[in-house]
Amino acid sequence: MQTLSRQKPTYPPPYDGAHYEVAEGVGHQLVNLVQLMRREVESRMVRHDLTDAQWKPLWLLKSGRAATAIELAREACTDAGAVTRMVDRLEDKGLIERVRSETDRRVVHLRLTPAGEAAAAHIPHVLAAVNNDLLRGFSEREWKQLCRLIERMTANAQALQTPEGNA
Numbered sequence: 001m002q003t004l005s006r007q008k009p010t011y012p013p014p015y016d017g018a019h020y021e022v023a024e025g026v027g028h029q030l031v032n033l034v035q036l037m038r039r040e041v042e043s044r045m046v047r048h049d050l051t052d053a054q055w056k057p058l059w060l061l062k063s064g065r066a067a068t069a070i071e072l073a074r075e076a077c078t079d080a081g082a083v084t085r086m087v088d089r090l091e092d093k094g095l096i097e098r099v100r101s102e103t104d105r106r107v108v109h110l111r112l113t114p115a116g117e118a119a120a121a122h123i124p125h126v127l128a129a130v131n132n133d134l135l136r137g138f139s140e141r142e143w144k145q146l147c148r149l150i151e152r153m154t155a156n157a158q159a160l161q162t163p164e165g166n167a
Helices: 026-048 052-062 068-074 080-092 113-135 140-158
Strands: 098-101 110-112
Touching: 026 098, 026 113, 052 068, 052 080, 052 098, 052 110, 052 113, 068 080, 068 110, 080 098, 110 113
Parallel strands: none
Antiparallel strands: 098 110
16 A cells, blocks of 8 residues: 555646745645634634633533543643643633542543633634634635645645654
8 A cells, every 4th residue: 555655646746845935835824824813713702701721621621522631631732731720710710610520539520610601602603703704705615625625635644644654
């Protein structure tokens, strides 16, 4: 089986190292787009009294992707110490509470308080609005095509992370 790095594209590769312009690279353009999206999301979350460091864990808890500080750290790709400080701030703000597990006293679950539930309810609306604003002028077909293309690039990147892809 051929690895991704050895597969030849069916067309000439779009980039040539001898004439490569960083600003024209897809990766650079995607990073710029993500930075712009993050700034816009952050500015809109401020209206709901949430910082970037606060809305993400609230959403991870609300969506069920995390239930403990360790899971938050894993999902947010950050260290446990930073998560502990953030959880302390969210608890001080009355948005989450720590609940010791009844089956394993070493485990502390994180739960949204009613105020946390109310704050988390705004998050998907802000995220949807930012995405919709950035997709303004796209047809449904173009939007779906963009999603498919990004999925393909993601799959290519993930394949590079496997031992076979690095061969």
